[in-house]
Amino acid sequence: CSSGAPVTQPCPGEPVVEVLSRPRPFLGEHAAPFSAFLTDSFGRHHSYLRISLTERCNLRCQYCMPEEGVPLTPKADLLTTEEILTLARLFVKEGVDKIRLTGGEPLIRPDVVDIVAQLRQLEGLRTIGITTNGINLARLLPQLQKAGLSAINISLDTLVPAKFEFIVRRKGFHKVMEGIHKAIELGYSPVKVNCVVMRGLNEDELLDFVALTEGLPLDVRFIEYMPFDGNKWNFKKMVSYKEMLDTLRQQWPELEKLPEEESSTAKAFKIPGFRGQVSFITSMSEHFCGTCNRLRITADGNLKVCLFGNSEVSLRDHLRAGASEEELLRVIGAAVGRKKRQHAGMFNISQMKNRPMILIELFLMRQDSPPALPSTFRNSLRVQVLRHRVSFSSQMVTLWKGGGVPQAPLVAQRWLGSSLPQRHFSSHLDSDANPKCLSPTEPQAPAASSGPLPDSDQLTHVDTEGRMAMVDVGRKPDTERVAVASAVVLLGPVAFKLIQENQLKKGDALAVAQLAGIQAAKLTSQLIPLCHHVALSHVQVQLELDRTRHAAVIQASCRARGPTGVEMEALTSAAVAALALYDMCKAVSRDIVLAEIKLVSKTGGQRGDFHRT
Numbered sequence: 001c002s003s004g005a006p007v008t009q010p011c012p013g014e015p016v017v018e019v020l021s022r023p024r025p026f027l028g029e030h031a032a033p034f035s036a037f038l039t040d041s042f043g044r045h046h047s048y049l050r051i052s053l054t055e056r057c058n059l060r061c062q063y064c065m066p067e068e069g070v071p072l073t074p075k076a077d078l079l080t081t082e083e084i085l086t087l088a089r090l091f092v093k094e095g096v097d098k099i100r101l102t103g104g105e106p107l108i109r110p111d112v113v114d115i116v117a118q119l120r121q122l123e124g125l126r127t128i129g130i131t132t133n134g135i136n137l138a139r140l141l142p143q144l145q146k147a148g149l150s151a152i153n154i155s156l157d158t159l160v161p162a163k164f165e166f167i168v169r170r171k172g173f174h175k176v177m178e179g180i181h182k183a184i185e186l187g188y189s190p191v192k193v194n195c196v197v198m199r200g201l202n203e204d205e206l207l208d209f210v211a212l213t214e215g216l217p218l219d220v221r222f223i224e225y226m227p228f229d230g231n232k233w234n235f236k237k238m239v240s241y242k243e244m245l246d247t248l249r250q251q252w253p254e255l256e257k258l259p260e261e262e263s264s265t266a267k268a269f270k271i272p273g274f275r276g277q278v279s280f281i282t283s284m285s286e287h288f289c290g291t292c293n294r295l296r297i298t299a300d301g302n303l304k305v306c307l308f309g310n311s312e313v314s315l316r317d318h319l320r321a322g323a324s325e326e327e328l329l330r331v332i333g334a335a336v337g338r339k340k341r342q343h344a345g346m347f348n349i350s351q352m353k354n355r356p357m358i359l360i361e362l363f364l365m366r367q368d369s370p371p372a373l374p375s376t377f378r379n380s381l382r383v384q385v386l387r388h389r390v391s392f393s394s395q396m397v398t399l400w401k402g403g404g405v406p407q408a409p410l411v412a413q414r415w416l417g418s419s420l421p422q423r424h425f426s427s428h429l430d431s432d433a434n435p436k437c438l439s440p441t442e443p444q445a446p447a448a449s450s451g452p453l454p455d456s457d458q459l460t461h462v463d464t465e466g467r468m469a470m471v472d473v474g475r476k477p478d479t480e481r482v483a484v485a486s487a488v489v490l491l492g493p494v495a496f497k498l499i500q501e502n503q504l505k506k507g508d509a510l511a512v513a514q515l516a517g518i519q520a521a522k523l524t525s526q527l528i529p530l531c532h533h534v535a536l537s538h539v540q541v542q543l544e545l546d547r548t549r550h551a552a553v554i555q556a557s558c559r560a561r562g563p564t565g566v567e568m569e570a571l572t573s574a575a576v577a578a579l580a581l582y583d584m585c586k587a588v589s590r591d592i593v594l595a596e597i598k599l600v601s602k603t604g605g606q607r608g609d610f611h612r613t
């Protein structure tokens, strides 16, 4: 999940979950072993870290960003500069020697020059690169170069200004060209130009792009169009590497293949006598996962071990919870250890959920919206039920006002089900039956019914006539509530090994259990009869393998601001994640024990904090 409440430390007395030792390639007598934390179970060393500096962008490229835009993470949830540098320092200490700053558009982050300058101080970091759309490049490059920027990749998908505006939905062609020339002038070599090739859009410009390399020291890189949420990827729109190569060879039969660079995304070629070169990034038709050395940190602080994997872990939450370096490394090591051998294949990844590209570098789409909704609506629908009130994202309002989905209020109400009385809903519609957009920071509407608070010596779940009743929490003050619960699944050696190697026939058990836990937290009020519906602001479920016990240790953490706590959400989440793990493994063993479901900590309630000792 993208979100995640501050993660608590393992409790004293809890079993220590060790990082699994992974096979390491032979390194020679004198070479220092590469960090085990950054080595995955296939022996790949992750020495290249991509950090997204922002989710924002001054362009709107069709292949990267859904037309209706992307919901942005609140600023407070994005990594601060200090957090970025702390993480970078840690990764570099462990052996990362190349960092690429990306985004969104990294050059719209106001302190980008300062970030480069501070990264430059990190001993062991050999390359600091940026991937940019080039709009602000000419202006910033001199300062960036002085600060220590060593490599530049610039995106440009067409050499026709009018087409540029169509593809990126903004103006700016000439600024990008100016940026490219500035990079050449300042001595960057080669200047890499990234061109995403889409059939019917720009595949007719391949030769024009190659022609640029005759006189300029460019590496023009043709990129196969990749599928991400909301980018309308379609196999027919993708132009494969082989097809592009054929087109080039017809014009330049002498095209020469250059030696492969280790762990590079690109296959490079050169036309003899040309100053520059041409490359192909073949993520779709010929993946290069075997030599993958990349990790990513998203702008909201999640570690994403694979571009096409949707498993993420929040380093931000661990940092903010005061995790020590060792604890952070343990979390990083566990995530790297779970990295898959390769991506799931072109067609599978086009079916799976992943962030839109602009946010990769979690936005977990609501997956529980009713299937009857038109997909554009489903993807952009963001409705929050904040105890007795409903708020809609501005994006949603635009859609509505644009007449896209006139039945939206009804549909949303159906989605929310009967849990929300009509009056609460309609009070947020204006006289034209359009929703009023309330931001989550606006004062909350008073609770609809707020009877007396229960007496402390009264049974809280029984009314004065002895019937079952929910506690009325309407008058309790809203406070920030966090609860963490855990569960242990004793898998036995057979299921443990299969999970560890991700070899279960049913698929990635840890990922399924994690999602089940997140879903369960959201559904708690529907499962536990007298439990209130709580508008959760974060749910995080983490699973780690404990080799000593052949167990999976689950930790679920829930956060909400409100008058009632979230321990039931955290407990339900951990319990259901454990059940889901059982379900994934029952075909290989029934000797699986679900154990130790317990509350680890709870903060923010009137009765004081609880920490299990």
Ligand SMILES: Nc1nc2c(ncn2[C@@H]2O[C@H](COP(=O)(O)OP(=O)(O)OP(=O)(O)O)[C@@H](O)[C@H]2O)c(=O)[nH]1
Pocket (backbone or CB within 6 Å): 100, 102, 129, 131, 153, 192, 194, 223, 224, 226, 264, 265, 266, 281, 283, 288, 294, 306, 307
């Ligand atoms: N499959 C896969 N493709 C990637 C990954 N990182 C980048 N790419 C592809 O490479 C393209 C260009 O990305 P860049 O930001 O220029 O990064 P790069 O290719 O790693 O750049 P260099 O560091 O110069 O090698 C992207 O559009 C992707 O198609 C990755 O981790 N996995």
Ligand SMILES: C[S@@+](CC[C@H](N)C(=O)[O-])C[C@H]1O[C@@H](n2cnc3c(N)ncnc32)[C@H](O)[C@@H]1O
Pocket (backbone or CB within 6 Å): 057, 063, 064, 102, 103, 104, 105, 106, 131, 132, 133, 134, 153, 154, 155, 194, 195, 196, 223, 224, 225, 226, 227, 228, 231, 357, 358, 361
């Ligand atoms: C997400 S952008 C971020 C950096 C910067 N804003 C830029 O455009 O260069 C990083 C790279 O991903 C590429 N990209 C984005 N969406 C893609 C897609 N669907 N398929 C292939 N490459 C994509 C972009 O062209 C760009 O080169």
Ligand code: SF4
Pocket (backbone or CB within 6 Å): 057, 058, 059, 060, 061, 064, 065, 103, 104, 105, 133, 155, 168, 357, 358
């Ligand atoms: S590819 Fe880069 S420039 Fe284009 S929308 Fe995505 S982040 Fe912005």
Ligand code: SF4
Pocket (backbone or CB within 6 Å): 287, 288, 289, 290, 292, 293, 294, 305, 306, 307, 308, 309, 340, 341, 342, 343
């Ligand atoms: S798809 Fe995943 S494993 Fe493959 S190269 Fe990209 S990040 Fe690495």
